[in-house]
Amino acid sequence: MRRNRTIAVVLSLCLIGSAANCPLSEFKNFSIIADATDPACKDIDALQYTYEIYPLLAPFNEYFFVKTDNPHPESFRFSDKDSPYSETSVIYNVDSVYADVEYENEDLYRVNGGYIFKSFTTNGGEVTLQIHEDITEAEFNTEIYGTPDPENTGYSSYHGMPVGSYKRYHESGWSYSIAGYYKWVDTDIKITLPALCDDCDYLIQSYATESDFFSNMDAVQSGFSSICLYSGSYIRGEVYRSSDRDWRLTPGFHVDQSFYIYSPYNRKDNKYLFASALYPFRYDSLGFPGMMGNVSARLSDESTYEWSSTSHAYIDVTYNGETKTYGGAGHGEGQGLSLDKITHTFSFGDNDEALTLQKSRTLLDEYASVEMDDDIPRDGELTWEKIYNTVGDGAWVDMGGYYTYLYQKDDKASFTYDEWGVGNSLYWWGSLGYCADMWVDGRYISKYKSFSKGASLDDYPESSILLTETTVPELVDYTRTWDSSSGNYIYSSAEIAEVVQKNVVFVYDADEQLWKAKVSWGGYNYSFDTFQSLVDQGVIDEKYIDMLVLTREEAEAIIGNDNTNKNPENGFIFDGISPQGTPFLKGDCNNDGECTVSDAVLLQNWLLAVPDTDLANWRSVDLTEDEKLDAFDLCLLKRMLIEKTD
Numbered sequence: 001m002r003r004n005r006t007i008a009v010v011l012s013l014c015l016i017g018s019a020a021n022c023p024l025s026e027f028k029n030f031s032i033i034a035d036a037t038d039p040a041c042k043d044i045d046a047l048q049y050t051y052e053i054y055p056l057l058a059p060f061n062e063y064f065f066v067k068t069d070n071p072h073p074e075s076f077r078f079s080d081k082d083s084p085y086s087e088t089s090v091i092y093n094v095d096s097v098y099a100d101v102e103y104e105n106e107d108l109y110r111v112n113g114g115y116i117f118k119s120f121t122t123n124g125g126e127v128t129l130q131i132h133e134d135i136t137e138a139e140f141n142t143e144i145y146g147t148p149d150p151e152n153t154g155y156s157s158y159h160g161m162p163v164g165s166y167k168r169y170h171e172s173g174w175s176y177s178i179a180g181y182y183k184w185v186d187t188d189i190k191i192t193l194p195a196l197c198d199d200c201d202y203l204i205q206s207y208a209t210e211s212d213f214f215s216n217m218d219a220v221q222s223g224f225s226s227i228c229l230y231s232g233s234y235i236r237g238e239v240y241r242s243s244d245r246d247w248r249l250t251p252g253f254h255v256d257q258s259f260y261i262y263s264p265y266n267r268k269d270n271k272y273l274f275a276s277a278l279y280p281f282r283y284d285s286l287g288f289p290g291m292m293g294n295v296s297a298r299l300s301d302e303s304t305y306e307w308s309s310t311s312h313a314y315i316d317v318t319y320n321g322e323t324k325t326y327g328g329a330g331h332g333e334g335q336g337l338s339l340d341k342i343t344h345t346f347s348f349g350d351n352d353e354a355l356t357l358q359k360s361r362t363l364l365d366e367y368a369s370v371e372m373d374d375d376i377p378r379d380g381e382l383t384w385e386k387i388y389n390t391v392g393d394g395a396w397v398d399m400g401g402y403y404t405y406l407y408q409k410d411d412k413a414s415f416t417y418d419e420w421g422v423g424n425s426l427y428w429w430g431s432l433g434y435c436a437d438m439w440v441d442g443r444y445i446s447k448y449k450s451f452s453k454g455a456s457l458d459d460y461p462e463s464s465i466l467l468t469e470t471t472v473p474e475l476v477d478y479t480r481t482w483d484s485s486s487g488n489y490i491y492s493s494a495e496i497a498e499v500v501q502k503n504v505v506f507v508y509d510a511d512e513q514l515w516k517a518k519v520s521w522g523g524y525n526y527s528f529d530t531f532q533s534l535v536d537q538g539v540i541d542e543k544y545i546d547m548l549v550l551t552r553e554e555a556e557a558i559i560g561n562d563n564t565n566k567n568p569e570n571g572f573i574f575d576g577i578s579p580q581g582t583p584f585l586k587g588d589c590n591n592d593g594e595c596t597v598s599d600a601v602l603l604q605n606w607l608l609a610v611p612d613t614d615l616a617n618w619r620s621v622d623l624t625e626d627e628k629l630d631a632f633d634l635c636l637l638k639r640m641l642i643e644k645t646d
Contacts, residue, residue: 232276
């Protein structure tokens, strides 16, 4: 019976954001793309009705109000034939229900006087009303699976394909039957919209007013940052426990992120806010640099960019041989609100309220500042304090098959500015450390902060090394004078205390081709360079410097202990399955802190499917490390027990 590792995946919901009602006098026209899922569309003659299109936040090409008496929003759309943003630009129905919108009919997404449509690809100008024309299944298949019309690339009706299918959904919501096929055909009805643009062109038009490439990039970066929000708000649903897993620890998903504590609670029946959807500049630490990459490409097709190797929030843009860094993230953060906190409802119709970018942002800022009670149950919550108190001077941590090494920093040590990626503050301003791109116990912990099985020193020849048991000197006192002629301190005496430091990080020095201990105990004047000066001036014995450096040969001896292919054999579990901080020990499947015959008996009974047999920690007896338990693991466990008694 296989036991699959549960890999924690964070699904980030990017809520779209901002707004107010829109005056028809200020509206401009718009374009839509709809997948007609309702067979009722077949019975509608869309040419019987009238249509007006108004952009909801000009000059942006994202959301529109379509004023029409057409009873079904999927029976029509608008096509922009000459948009620079897409060869198949359309304006189509928004099939979402927003908590801050007044609807006449939620099932059909109808608001007062019409519907909300969206595009993101039109640039305004003349758009053409398109309606359905029934086709056969054979014609549909030819369009989908044959050679597409060269003017309509792609295979999705949601992205401009000229064909689609009527789908009759069943009660389950997951299965449906095909009720017929259609294609979109042009009509003679044209509507002229004002000039519109996407958010990238808006940034360029608003801020790129300089004469050279990088000056324009700098100006756009500054302007974009000033108007960009991190996210929008939403209506939070009811809290529920989403699984049997408890609070747990997981690694970050980017090279510059550390770790996250995840709750077992989720929410159901969350609702979007149209106020959030409407505001065009909501970009997180991935979207922001992505937008700056788009800006650079539009400013010059001779520019190139690459994502930063050290920070997921930045890109390196190169133009004419020069490279500069851009990126970041929006400001503030939206939140889940209760319905009673909504101060603006979109009613549409013939209102006269003008909508601007600033009014949209003001509303979102207002929602972000609302004080909401924490309704997440906190009994048994995992905290950094618990982790800190558990790992002590240093321990491996099992995060559900991912292993990392966490440690308390010595009380005479502190993290310094250049230790990002080596150790960083997780708790108490640097008292809890982690490893990244570092060797620990002969095991390599990658830049993503988890154990990477099978690595060698040749693969990572300049990575740092953490020694968990090593004797190093401590400089407790010295006397010195300043020599103005040489511009250096002259040391006359020093007092050394040899102490055992649980955690000493050795960082590679490429110039000297050796690893130097990170010595910062007692402040700047007790640094490695101070020790070196004391040795060079003959004040202390050279053996003290020898204790603070590792040669290539010494590093190879430390790392060449066969651990590089083995999962850690002991530590603590924070996987959300075992109780928080449960010690793990190789071979200890009943979690009693020892590997004994009782573990072999338990594993054997489990393999034989003896009723009421449960393994407290199955990974501890996955001795073949193939993510399944079988007789081979039992044989290895018995061999371990025999070797222990020899």
